[in-house]
Amino acid sequence: DTAVSQTPKYLVTQMGNDKSIKCEQNLGHDTMYWYKQDSKKFLKIMFSYNNKELIINETVPNRFSPKSPDKAHLNLHINSLELGDSAVYFCASSLGLAGGLETQYFGPGTRLLVL
């Protein structure tokens, strides 16, 4: 009965590789997000989608490409991985577009290590 799930939980890969992280929510929410948490625990929004449409893209390099096949899924594909991409990536979802009135529910995170 997991609300927001992510796969994989851990991802270790070499520089230059391409990888994907998957996110699924079973809460019936319309809006999904990707956040990046760096080594100092600082969290920053990367993208948000509402009903499969991109809403926010916070100056993320275009090596990062989110894809939302349906409103329950928001996957993150990363091309040409760099050392600086090492971080924990969190997926989140919220009910709708009411902005700050909506609680965001977070997945468990994907720990990416680029060697």
Added chain:
Amino acid sequence: GDSVTQMEGPVTLSEEAFLTINCTYTATGYPSLFWYVQYPGEGLQLLLKATKADDKGSNKGFEATYRKETTSFHLEKGSVQVSDSAVYFCALSDYSGGGADGLTFGKGTHLIIQP
């Protein structure tokens, strides 16, 4: 732009001590305010929230009051337990843009409770 400032840790307390974690914010609109908690190796969980001035959010013995005049949302607990050891994030969502706004997080406060 929006920002959240919170005291940086680690904060080390003895069990049953009184806890205060300070949080102040700047926002262009009229934000909602949140405290999230991250236990070791886990994702973020919503601890409490407040959506308008003078609202008090509370959960699991934790409280925070939305103070518009001081732009603050300090987290308090009267008697902490070892199980409260975690990283605590203050966050805001400013829905003045009307969209699926991501959360703006503070840098997190690592709380360590010693028996």
